[in-house]
Amino acid sequence: MNFLVAEDDPFHRSFLKNxxxxxxxxxxxxxxxxxxKEALEVVARHKIGGIVMDLQMPSANGIxxxxxxxxxxxxxxxxxxxxxxxxxxxxxxxxxxPAGAVYGYLLKTAxxxxxxxxxxxxxxxxxxxxxxxxxxxxxxxxxxxxxxSDSEFEVLLDIALGMTDKAIAARHKISTRGVQSRLxxxxxxLGIDQSETTTEFGPVFNSRTRAVAIAISRGLLNVNGLAAGxxxxxxxxxxxxxxx
Amino acid sequence: MNFLVAEDDPFHRSFLKNxxxxxxxxxxxxxxxxxxKEALEVVARHKIGGIVMDLQMPSANGIxxxxxxxxxxxxxxxxxxxxxxxxxxxxxxxxxxPAGAVYGYLLKTAxxxxxxxxxxxxxxxxxxxxxxxxxxxxxxxxxxxxxxSDSEFEVLLDIALGMTDKAIAARHKISTRGVQSRLxxxxxxLGIDQSETTTEFGPVFNSRTRAVAIAISRGLLNVNGLAAGxxxxxxxxxxxxxxx
DNA sequence: GGCGATATTGCGGATATCCGCAACGAATAT
DNA sequence: ATATTCGTTGCGGATATCCGCAATATCGCC
Numbered sequence: 001m002n003f004l005v006a007e008d009d010p011f012h013r014s015f016l017k018n019x020x021x022x023x024x025x026x027x028x029x030x031x032x033x034x035x036x037k038e039a040l041e042v043v044a045r046h047k048i049g050g051i052v053m054d055l056q057m058p059s060a061n062g063i064x065x066x067x068x069x070x071x072x073x074x075x076x077x078x079x080x081x082x083x084x085x086x087x088x089x090x091x092x093x094x095x096x097x098p099a100g101a102v103y104g105y106l107l108k109t110a111x112x113x114x115x116x117x118x119x120x121x122x123x124x125x126x127x128x129x130x131x132x133x134x135x136x137x138x139x140x141x142x143x144x145x146x147x148x149s150d151s152e153f154e155v156l157l158d159i160a161l162g163m164t165d166k167a168i169a170a171r172h173k174i175s176t177r178g179v180q181s182r183l184x185x186x187x188x189x190l191g192i193d194q195s196e197t198t199t200e201f202g203p204v205f206n207s208r209t210r211a212v213a214i215a216i217s218r219g220l221l222n223v224n225g226l227a228a229g230x231x232x233x234x235x236x237x238x239x240x241x242x243x244x
Numbered sequence: 245m246n247f248l249v250a251e252d253d254p255f256h257r258s259f260l261k262n263x264x265x266x267x268x269x270x271x272x273x274x275x276x277x278x279x280x281k282e283a284l285e286v287v288a289r290h291k292i293g294g295i296v297m298d299l300q301m302p303s304a305n306g307i308x309x310x311x312x313x314x315x316x317x318x319x320x321x322x323x324x325x326x327x328x329x330x331x332x333x334x335x336x337x338x339x340x341x342p343a344g345a346v347y348g349y350l351l352k353t354a355x356x357x358x359x360x361x362x363x364x365x366x367x368x369x370x371x372x373x374x375x376x377x378x379x380x381x382x383x384x385x386x387x388x389x390x391x392x393s394d395s396e397f398e399v400l401l402d403i404a405l406g407m408t409d410k411a412i413a414a415r416h417k418i419s420t421r422g423v424q425s426r427l428x429x430x431x432x433x434l435g436i437d438q439s440e441t442t443t444e445f446g447p448v449f450n451s452r453t454r455a456v457a458i459a460i461s462r463g464l465l466n467v468n469g470l471a472a473g474x475x476x477x478x479x480x481x482x483x484x485x486x487x488x
Numbered sequence: 489g490g491c492g493a494t495a496t497t498g499c500g501g502a503t504a505t506c507c508g509c510a511a512c513g514a515a516t517a518t
Numbered sequence: 519a520t521a522t523t524c525g526t527t528g529c530g531g532a533t534a535t536c537c538g539c540a541a542t543a544t545c546g547c548c
Contacts, residue, residue: 151525159453160456163453177529197481201413202410202411203408207506425497
């Protein structure tokens with residue numbers, strides 16, 4: 001079987017390559033890619049049976065690459081390998097993983113043993129192996145008591161991109177008031193309470209921008225997620241006129 | 245001389261340690277730290293002559309650690325070592341480097357040769373060694389034609405933290421209108437023009453939040469910078485009443 | 489001092505945002 | 519079928535933001 005290691009950092013890449021050899025058989029080979037684009041090329045050219053993919057990479061990050069790969073190849077086994085357990089990543093992945101696909105999600109802080117175990121599990125046993133910490137984040141997003149519901153997350157991303165209420169309303173086909181209603185729920189869940197931080201000259205915080213600040217500091221949003229959102233927004237802007 | 249390598253990633257840490265040995269003499273030793281706090285402890289306990297410091301680290305990032313170290317030890321030689329050339333980092337560092345201090349700033353993508361050269365330069369020759377790319381960013385921030393002036397950057401950070409115009413005005417002791425004036429300049433420099441992105445239902449973007457989105461995607465702001473700003477903001481909020 | 493560039497301020501007004509309140513619809517539970 | 523819950527919508531109004539315009543203010547410079 002052919003494997004692919006997609007990772008921009010040379011140290012981590014060679015480390016992954018070495019470790020992966022523990023699940024190798026003679027006939028197996030390991031290809032390498034240093035960014036998302038390269039990964040796509042390798043997958044297109046060779047018959048790849050499993051991928052270890054870093055999430056932070058230049059020119060097409062791991063999630064974008066995985067999305068494209070899974071589109072034409074829904075049962076590709078992918079082991080994600082990331083520095084952070086940001087909710088933005090977790091949400092991003094769970095949005096693109098096809099039904100029944102085999103994948104794993106490991107943090108870079110995991111030990112070598114765990115990595116070997118995960119590689120064996122995902123690539124040899126067709127098991128999904130998700131880091132304990134990631135699993136925690138997943139669960140938080142599922143029960144939307146502490147976590148945000150999908151629609152709340154949507155407006156969060158939209159205001160983070162800088163959209164107005166009206167534009168958000170048009171995009172999701174609800175009324176302006178509906179957007180504001182969602183925003184209010186969002187503010188509540190993020191613990192934004194004007195009256196709490198009010199001084200002699202009035203409230204210190206602007207709810208809208210404060211929500212973005214909190215979301216970023218908590219890892220609900222990150223740069224990659226924003227970039228992805230920006231792209232989707234642009235295609236919407238483009239097809240808005242003819243697509244409707 | 246004693247050196248300190250502060251870097252959370254074990255691979256990079258051992259790589260740094262190995263490479264640093266090329267500037268070592270017999271009597272020299274290398275200490276290690278995996279986060280900012282540890283780095284501070286090591287510096288407090290041992291007599292350190294030079295530090296290689298990663299900028300992204302858990303519990304006190306590189307800039308915070310450097311700030312504290314330089315406060316009590318203004319001629320400590322520090323070689324910063326980072327993944328990114330974000331303007332937020334460059335500004336953050338240039339704000340805290342004491343007059344006449346020796347430091348360097350290298351990207352992790354630099355070759356081993358460059359790293360050795362930089363280490364030798366900073367630790368043995370007392371030269372400042374700044375990566376070419378970083379230098380470019382520095383210059384952009386200095387001539388404020390394409391870059392932002394300090395006051396513009398200030399309001400940018402403030403709105404990114406979620407502050408209202410009034411609160412920003414109070415903090416910097418200018419009028420509300422003054423804040424809005426600075427904001428207008430900021431919007432202009434970031435290329436935010438309402439009329440450019442106006443559709444049948446009005447403008448798509450809210451200038452305020454859009455500015456934050458653009459700033460983040462361009463690396464003018466990043467998570468660490470925001471966290472640092474948040475802390476400063478909190479101390480201001482606390483001492484606002486009694487300090488004035 | 490006088491001059492020009494830049495920054496700040498007040499005014500005024502057009503929008504945008506935030507949000508309480510009440511009503512409505514849809515889905516779910518009893 | 520009725521009750522409950524949850525998301526959405528319209529209304530109305532209090533603030534907040536954005537910004538053109540014009541008057542000062544501030545600073546460096548000759």
